[in-house]
Amino acid sequence: MNLLPAVRSFLSSPKQLLIDGEWVDAKDGRTFATVNPSTEEDLVQVAYASSVDVDRAVVAARAAFESGSPWSRMTPRDRSHLLWRIGDLIEAHADELAQLEALDNGKRVEAARDGDIATAAELFRYFAGWATKMEGTTIPMSVPGREFHAYTRREPIGVVAGIVPWNFPLLMACFKIIPAITAGNTVILKPAEQTPLTALRLGELLLEAGVPAGVVNVLPGFGDTGAALVAHHGVDKVAFTGSTEVGKKIAAAAAGNLKKVSLELGGKAPNIIFADADIDAAIAGAVLGGYFNEGQCCVNGSRLYVQRGVFDRVVEGVAAAAAAITVGDGFDPAAQMGPLVSQEQHEKVLGYIRGAVRDGAVLTAGSADRVGDRGYFVQPTLITGVDERMAVQTDEIFGPVVTAIPFDTEDEVVAAANNTVYGLAAGVWSTDIGTAHRVGARLRAGTVWLNTWHADDVTLPRGGFKQSGWGRELGSFGLDDYTELKTVIAELR
Numbered sequence: 001m002n003l004l005p006a007v008r009s010f011l012s013s014p015k016q017l018l019i020d021g022e023w024v025d026a027k028d029g030r031t032f033a034t035v036n037p038s039t040e041e042d043l044v045q046v047a048y049a050s051s052v053d054v055d056r057a058v059v060a061a062r063a064a065f066e067s068g069s070p071w072s073r074m075t076p077r078d079r080s081h082l083l084w085r086i087g088d089l090i091e092a093h094a095d096e097l098a099q100l101e102a103l104d105n106g107k108r109v110e111a112a113r114d115g116d117i118a119t120a121a122e123l124f125r126y127f128a129g130w131a132t133k134m135e136g137t138t139i140p141m142s143v144p145g146r147e148f149h150a151y152t153r154r155e156p157i158g159v160v161a162g163i164v165p166w167n168f169p170l171l172m173a174c175f176k177i178i179p180a181i182t183a184g185n186t187v188i189l190k191p192a193e194q195t196p197l198t199a200l201r202l203g204e205l206l207l208e209a210g211v212p213a214g215v216v217n218v219l220p221g222f223g224d225t226g227a228a229l230v231a232h233h234g235v236d237k238v239a240f241t242g243s244t245e246v247g248k249k250i251a252a253a254a255a256g257n258l259k260k261v262s263l264e265l266g267g268k269a270p271n272i273i274f275a276d277a278d279i280d281a282a283i284a285g286a287v288l289g290g291y292f293n294e295g296q297c298c299v300n301g302s303r304l305y306v307q308r309g310v311f312d313r314v315v316e317g318v319a320a321a322a323a324a325i326t327v328g329d330g331f332d333p334a335a336q337m338g339p340l341v342s343q344e345q346h347e348k349v350l351g352y353i354r355g356a357v358r359d360g361a362v363l364t365a366g367s368a369d370r371v372g373d374r375g376y377f378v379q380p381t382l383i384t385g386v387d388e389r390m391a392v393q394t395d396e397i398f399g400p401v402v403t404a405i406p407f408d409t410e411d412e413v414v415a416a417a418n419n420t421v422y423g424l425a426a427g428v429w430s431t432d433i434g435t436a437h438r439v440g441a442r443l444r445a446g447t448v449w450l451n452t453w454h455a456d457d458v459t460l461p462r463g464g465f466k467q468s469g470w471g472r473e474l475g476s477f478g479l480d481d482y483t484e485l486k487t488v489i490a491e492l493r
């Protein structure tokens with residue numbers, strides 16, 4: 001494996017917590033190992049933040065936020081320039097960050113560099129533009145005989161805890177940090193226990209770019225670290241991406257001081273292919289939509305619904321493409337798909353596939369056995385003969401597992417597609433623009449793709465209907481959840 005010197009050097013020493021601009025050990029000295037999912041080998045020891053460290057970070061983030069601090073005195077233009085500088089630094093370190101991401105998460109180095117890392121840099125630049133454009137409004141008042149000037153201001157909320165998952169480690173960290181600091185908040189980031197490395201390297205780059213001490217703190221740890229942040233009365237907002245199960249716990253735990261909560265949770269997206277679709281494009285879209293990021297993506301189209309007349313053709317096409325995918329180490333240029341992130345995830349995904357076979361479903365592509373004897377590899381699967389009650393059809397699996405079910409009518413497929421607690425994404429394939437837009441409007445999901453999948457931009461808001469979450473991230477809506485709206489009324493005497 002051809003590791004860059006910067007990556008070797010980063011991995012040569014145990015990783016610490018970033019609190020108040022300093023790298024420090026956990027107060028109780030605890031550490032955990034982060035693992036390379038392609039080899040199952042430990043990469044490096046990482047400090048494990050306890051509630052004591054959470055207290056330290058909250059004190060630092062609060063002090064950095066307070067009026068009069070260097071951060072509070074920075075102008076919107078200062079913040080804009082700072083954000084742009086960080087984007088440049090990420091781009092300059094793209095190869096190194098991509099290697100770290102591939103080592104820690106398993107994804108292919110090119111996928112990390114051209115996807116995760118490039119988007120992270122772009123996200124800093126996109127929000128650099130917003131820092132100077134957070135405007136209020138002037139609002140007329142009608143009080144007979146008196147005159148007023150009323151206006152709104154958008155102000156930061158305070159200390160934001162960002163808690164993120166392992167599927168896009170750097171990018172998810174950026175989804176939380178960037179809008180938070182654009183609006184002038186301070187942040188405590190808790191990366192996922194499986195993938196803390198790029199968030200820690202980002203912490204170094206933020207200091208190098210000139211982010212003042214305490215504005216962004218990074219606390220690796222497990223669920224208990226996240227729970228300590230969510231329970232802390234010094235935290236004003238939690239921004240979470242992860243499972244619906246943990247999202248519900250966070251919503252409940254946040255009630256103590258009524259901290260603001262935004263949640264981007266699970267999905268089980270329906271991908272609907274009508275008989276009049278461009279079938280080759282729909283097959284390619286189903287493959288990308290189903291298996292992108294090793295299937296570990298909450299907006300993947302894991303439930304395929306295909307109109308009966310083209311069902312066999314679509315299933316054959318998707319199955320052939322799935323079988324042709326080469327699974328291997330993220331550093332192997334021949335690999336088209338890496339391993340799953342962890343042993344736990346590997347066992348869970350294989351368990352779902354075995355369960356489907358036990359329930360009488362058919363593996364049209366893929367296997368219920370592990371690929372190879374080392375690393376958390378799974379061959380992408382396509383499962384037919386499924387009914388709506390099977391776990392493989394109802395649960396978010398977060399692996400390269402797609403089910404296919406035939407349908408006859410539009411009403412039938414809309415009802416089936418919406419028959420889920422989730423509402424994150426959905427898709428429709430049809431060359432009839434009426435069908436595409438009408439069905440798109442009937443699907444209860446935060447993102448709907450028509451004749452495409454995973455088409456994306458940092459300009460687009462994203463988030464979930466139903467149990468897929470609260471709030472929207474990115475785009476012009478992306479700052480709303482990181483600001484308080486203040487109404488100011490002045491009497492003109």
Ligand code: ADP
Binds near residue numbers: 224
């Ligand atoms: P996944 O199923 O994708 O691993 P989780 O929802 O379990 O997602 O975890 C996402 C993030 O939430 C991780 O950083 C994890 O450590 C954190 N987490 C897990 N449990 C809790 C909790 N009770 N409170 C706060 N954060 C938690």
